Amino acid sequence: MNETNPVFSSLTESDLRALFESTDYVAEDDVVTTVLLALRLEKPLLVEGEPGSGKTELGKVLAEGFDTELIRLQCYEGLTAEHTLYEWNYTKQLLAVQTDDSGGGDGGIDSGSVGSVFTEEYLLERPLLRALAAESAPPPVLLIDEIDRADEEFEALLLEVLSDMQVSIPEFGTVTASVPPVVIVTSNRTRGLSDALKRRCLYLHLEPPSYEKERAIVRRKVPELDGAIATELCAMTQRLREEPFVKQPGVAETLDWARAVAQLRADGDDPEPLSPSTVENTLGCLLKEVEDVERVDDALLSALLESARETRTDG
Amino acid sequence: MNGPHDGEGNEETRPIDVVGARDRVLDALVGFCRALRSAGVAVPPNATITAARALVTVGFDEKERVRAALRASLVSRRADLDAFERLFPEFWRRLTAGLAADAGNDTDSQPQPDNPRGWPAGSVADDVDADSAQDDRSETTRNTTPPNWTRPTPDTESVASEPTLTARYSPTGRSEPLTIDFDADARLDRAIRRLTRAIENLDGRRWDAIGTERVDARRALRESVSTGGTVVSVPRRDRTEQAVRAVLLVDVSRSVLDSLDRRFLVRFLYAATAAWPTSRVFFFDTSVREVTEPFRAPTATAALAALQRAETEWGGGTRIGDAIHTIKREHSSATDRRTTVFLVSDGLETGTIDRLEAGMAWLSHDARRTLWLNPLAGAPEYEPTARGMAAALPYVAGLFAFRGPSDLEEIARQLELDRQSIGYEHDPRRIDTD
Numbered sequence: 189m190n191e192t193n194p195v196f197s198s199l200t201e202s203d204l205r206a207l208f209e210s211t212d213y214v215a216e217d218d219v220v221t222t223v224l225l226a227l228r229l230e231k232p233l234l235v236e237g238e239p240g241s242g243k244t245e246l247g248k249v250l251a252e253g254f255d256t257e258l259i260r261l262q263c264y265e266g267l268t269a270e271h272t273l274y275e276w277n278y279t280k281q282l283l284a285v286q287t288d289d290s291g292g293g294d295g296g297i298d299s300g301s302v303g304s305v306f307t308e309e310y311l312l313e314r315p316l317l318r319a320l321a322a323e324s325a326p327p328p329v330l331l332i333d334e335i336d337r338a339d340e341e342f343e344a345l346l347l348e349v350l351s352d353m354q355v356s357i358p359e360f361g362t363v364t365a366s367v368p369p370v371v372i373v374t375s376n377r378t379r380g381l382s383d384a385l386k387r388r389c390l391y392l393h394l395e396p397p398s399y400e401k402e403r404a405i406v407r408r409k410v411p412e413l414d415g416a417i418a419t420e421l422c423a424m425t426q427r428l429r430e431e432p433f434v435k436q437p438g439v440a441e442t443l444d445w446a447r448a449v450a451q452l453r454a455d456g457d458d459p460e461p462l463s464p465s466t467v468e469n470t471l472g473c474l475l476k477e478v479e480d481v482e483r484v485d486d487a488l489l490s491a492l493l494e495s496a497r498e499t500r501t502d503g
Numbered sequence: 504m505n506g507p508h509d510g511e512g513n514e515e516t517r518p519i520d521v522v523g524a525r526d527r528v529l530d531a532l533v534g535f536c537r538a539l540r541s542a543g544v545a546v547p548p549n550a551t552i553t554a555a556r557a558l559v560t561v562g563f564d565e566k567e568r569v570r571a572a573l574r575a576s577l578v579s580r581r582a583d584l585d586a587f588e589r590l591f592p593e594f595w596r597r598l599t600a601g602l603a604a605d606a607g608n609d610t611d612s613q614p615q616p617d618n619p620r621g622w623p624a625g626s627v628a629d630d631v632d633a634d635s636a637q638d639d640r641s642e643t644t645r646n647t648t649p650p651n652w653t654r655p656t657p658d659t660e661s662v663a664s665e666p667t668l669t670a671r672y673s674p675t676g677r678s679e680p681l682t683i684d685f686d687a688d689a690r691l692d693r694a695i696r697r698l699t700r701a702i703e704n705l706d707g708r709r710w711d712a713i714g715t716e717r718v719d720a721r722r723a724l725r726e727s728v729s730t731g732g733t734v735v736s737v738p739r740r741d742r743t744e745q746a747v748r749a750v751l752l753v754d755v756s757r758s759v760l761d762s763l764d765r766r767f768l769v770r771f772l773y774a775a776t777a778a779w780p781t782s783r784v785f786f787f788d789t790s791v792r793e794v795t796e797p798f799r800a801p802t803a804t805a806a807l808a809a810l811q812r813a814e815t816e817w818g819g820g821t822r823i824g825d826a827i828h829t830i831k832r833e834h835s836s837a838t839d840r841r842t843t844v845f846l847v848s849d850g851l852e853t854g855t856i857d858r859l860e861a862g863m864a865w866l867s868h869d870a871r872r873t874l875w876l877n878p879l880a881g882a883p884e885y886e887p888t889a890r891g892m893a894a895a896l897p898y899v900a901g902l903f904a905f906r907g908p909s910d911l912e913e914i915a916r917q918l919e920l921d922r923q924s925i926g927y928e929h930d931p932r933r934i935d936t937d
């Protein structure tokens with residue numbers, strides 16, 4: 189446990205910052221430090237934050253940046269060990285046993301031939317086992333997405349995997365990771381996670397982005413959009429977040445919106461500032477509940493445009 | 504950036520090669536963890552070790568990096584971030600002071616590991632507040648001293664002078680005289696049981712290992728391996744029924760208590776806490792207090808006493824929005840994705856409507872579903888036109904009447920149907936004038 193990972197022991201903060209830079213992920217200093225710690229201490233990283241704050245994206249950019257495989261496990265209610273660890277390929281086993289039996293060459297199903305269907309050949313690797321069994325030089329990134337959607341039972345199962353980085357298969361033996369994978373666990377905080385799980389992880393809370401950070405993200409991700417318009421969009425999104433919406437727009441929604449506006453402007457090709465009708469027609473990118481859309485009336489719309497105008501005069 | 508021993512791997516807990524300095528760092532760190540714990544932060548038991556290893560990795564040069572490292576290793580809940588940020592400057596001061604005074608004669612400034620009082624006054628004062636609040640609450644339940652929320656707040660008075668308060672009842676509704684229902688207890692129990700079943704059946708995609716409902720093909724194949732591929736029996740399984748998790752938020756302002764049979768309210772809360780063991784009960788008007796314990800007591804005396812006190816302390820009006828925010832802030836563990844929230848109130852909000860909306864918005868996506876039980880909604884001509892009720896309506900799964908066991912049966916009936924839209928408007932007892 190005390191050995192530092194040979195792959196990441198020489199990794200420095202500036203390396204990591206360059207990695208985020210190259211993958212267009214806008215990360216603040218504390219995020220960089222925390223991710224570096226998770227890599228060097230070989231601890232899973234538990235990432236929490238509002239929907240759309242870039243939790244899943246973090247796992248993706250790490251995989252992209254290290255040029256390694258991203259193994260993603262999307263959690264949902266009712267997720268079981270068969271879906272996550274391994275499963276025997278019953279059909280194949282069955283066929284093998286039957287062929288064996290009918291051929292009769294080895295004398296039917298003796299203990300030897302039945303034992304032989306429990307080998308790697310008949311094993312279906314599911315995400316967790318695949319991440320542990322991988323032997324690539326930068327280890328794969330295991331992204332366990334939205335763990336709060338899974339049941340407590342699955343959390344308990346995960347504990348074994350995360351603490352020892354190994355899986356025991358009764359018929360087969362223990363699979364231990366030669367190089368522990370980089371584990372990113374994300375949660376939307378729809379329920380509390382167990383202390384046992386938290387204890388094994390480093391914790392990172394991604395704050396909803398500030399206006400400046402959001403603007404930087406939009407600039408990097410939607411370069412085709414005019415800078416001044418991007419600024420206005422961000423100002424309006426920030427203003428929208430002050431409203432008590434059923435579903436608050438996250439950064440992902442802002443990006444959708446920016447892309448939509450960029451598309452429309454590419455068609456029309458007008459250098460005019462945003463018109464109220466454009467804003468109203470594209471709000472569907474931001475607001476996904478009918479109650480929220482209904483809430484945007486003329487008064488709110490003009491307040492939005494007002495805040496956009498302010499940034500324009502400021503800039 | 505790294506300690507000199509970083510490369511040696513197995514000596515990671517030694518950040519600097521002077522034993523005294525190491526002890527100082529560890530002292531500061533252990534003291535910090537203790538201070539965090541006494542401030543209510545859920546620091547995992549092994550976190551100090553993780554934090555020490557993290558410190559070695561990031562070094563001590565930069566405050567912000569140390570801050571990020573310790574935050575990642577010591578904090579595991581968003582709610583704890585504030586306490587961490589409040590206590591961190593003191594840790595940093597001790598750490599840097601300790602490292603600077605490496606000559607070893609500056610023992611006075613060392614934190615006493617068993618005495619977290621040396622930590623910032625703010626935190627300790629907060630602790631005391633929290634503790635005394637805790638005491639108050641438990642004293643409340645023991646019925647000894649008047650709790651601290653008895654004093655009338657200036658808010659209440661200013662609210663009382665506002666003209667809006669005159670609208671105590673929904674203008675189109677009216678309070679109905681109550682009839683005595685002799686087998687009410689038995690009916691109530693039946694209603695609660697039916698409600699419990701209805702809610703249980705709504706949730707859950709998970710499978711039980713056994714059952715009768717559907718064929719478990721995977722298990723059938725698996726078992727057939729041992730019989731040489733012949734399927735001998737067909738195993739079946741069911742969907743899991745999940746135990747009901749509920750939060751009962753009860754408005755105990757005068758307008759509600761006057762329009763409601765209090766005996767029914769107490770019996771309902773009593774039966775509900777008995778039927779749903781993990782449920783929690785909160786009373787609110789202009790403040791919030793948890794009364795789960797009195798309703799857990801073996802006799803109804805404590806529960807009645809709790810309601811009695813609530814009555815004697817009615818201030819005038821209710822602040823539902825503030826109450827929900829208080830629960831979000833102080834009892835955030837009460838609600839989760841599987842919780843059904845029962846909100847008993849007439850929706851006559853005296854706080855700001857914006858705050859109520861924000862609170863309901865939070866509740867609507869934090870809990871599984873919110874059922875609003877409104878004693879006024881039992882009147883056939885009731886319409887949710889009160890400002891607060893109208894604002895909250897989009898965020899609730901259903902608004903129901905709440906006068907007696909028959910209303911609970913109605914909720915259960917509608918939940919059993921599992922339709923998109925539920926609420927008082929689908930109540931067949933309501934005379935539809937449309």
